[in-house]
Amino acid sequence: xxxxxxxxxxxxxxxxxxxxxxxxxxxxxxxxxxxxxxxxxxxxxxxxxxxxxxxxxxxxxxxxxxxxxxxxxxxxxxxxxxxxxxxxxxxxxxxxxxxxxxxxxxxxxxxxxxxxxxxxxxxxxxxxxxxxxxxxxxxxxxxxxxxxxxxxxxxxxxxxxxxxxxxxxxxxxxxxxxxxxxxxxxxxxxxxxxxxxxxxxxxxxxxxxxxxxxxxxxxxxxxxxxxxxxxxxxxxxxxxxxxxxxxxx
Numbered sequence: 001x002x003x004x005x006x007x008x009x010x011x012x013x014x015x016x017x018x019x020x021x022x023x024x025x026x027x028x029x030x031x032x033x034x035x036x037x038x039x040x041x042x043x044x045x046x047x048x049x050x051x052x053x054x055x056x057x058x059x060x061x062x063x064x065x066x067x068x069x070x071x072x073x074x075x076x077x078x079x080x081x082x083x084x085x086x087x088x089x090x091x092x093x094x095x096x097x098x099x100x101x102x103x104x105x106x107x108x109x110x111x112x113x114x115x116x117x118x119x120x121x122x123x124x125x126x127x128x129x130x131x132x133x134x135x136x137x138x139x140x141x142x143x144x145x146x147x148x149x150x151x152x153x154x155x156x157x158x159x160x161x162x163x164x165x166x167x168x169x170x171x172x173x174x175x176x177x178x179x180x181x182x183x184x185x186x187x188x189x190x191x192x193x194x195x196x197x198x199x200x201x202x203x204x205x206x207x208x209x210x211x212x213x214x215x216x217x218x219x220x221x222x223x224x225x226x227x228x229x230x231x232x233x234x235x236x237x238x239x240x241x242x243x244x245x246x247x248x249x
Contacts, residue, residue, distance in 0.1 A: 046140035079174030093169035170172030
C-alpha cells in the first residue's frame with residue numbers, strides 16, 4: 001500500500017472517531033421562579049453590593065422540569081429566564097474568580113446531604129443557602145445580622161463521614177445554581193478514600209466504548225506499517241537463504 005493510500009485511510013479513521021469521542025454540549029432553558037422556602041437576609045459583598053436578598057431553596061424550571069436548587073453565585077444578578085445555560089460539574093462553576101475547588105464542591109455536596117429536605121423549615125433553608133454562599137465567597141462574602149444557623153452547618157462538615165449528595169451545576173448568563181443531577185448527566189459526589197492495590201484484571205476484559213475505537217485505529221495503523229516494512233524484509237531473507245543453498249555442492 002502506498003504512503004498516499006495509508007494517509008487517506010488514517011484520515012478516514014480520524015473522521016470516523018471524532019464524532020464518537022468528542023464531548024457534546026446542549027443549551028438548557030432555565031427559568032428562575034424565585035425562592036420557594038427561605039428568609040430575607042442582609043449580605044455584603046466585596047464587589048460593592050450591600051443589601052437584603054432572598055435566601056433559601058430556589059424553585060427552578062429546567063427545560064420544563066421543576067426542581068429545587070440553591071444559588072452558588074451571589075455576585076451575579078438572577079435572570080427570570082435564559083436558554084443559555086448548560087450542565088457542568090461543580091468545579092466548573094461559577095465563573096472566575098469564584099470557581100469552586102474540588103474541596104469546596106465536596107463541602108456543598110455534604111451540606112446538601114446533611115441538611116436539605118424538600119419540606120425543610122424556611123429558616124433552615126435560609127441557613128443552608130447562606131452556608132453555601134460562605135463556601136463560594138469566602139472572605140468576599142459576609143452576612144449582616146442573622147445567619148439562621150449557617151455557622152453551625154459549616155462546623156458540622158468536619159464530623160460528616162457519609163456520602164455527599166449527587167449534584168451538578170447550571171451555569172449561564174445569570175446566576176449559577178446547584179441542583180440534583182438529572183438522569184443522563186454526570187455529577188460530582190463526595191470523593192471516597194482511595195482503595196488499596198487490587199489484582200490485575202483478567203486478560204480477556206473488553207475495553208469500554210470510549211477506548212475501543214482508538215485501539216482499533218492503532219491496530220490498523222500498526223498492520224499497515226507491518227505490511228510495507230516487515231514483509232519485504234522477510235522476502236529478502238528467504239531469497240538470500242535460497243541463493244546460499246544453491247552455491248553449496
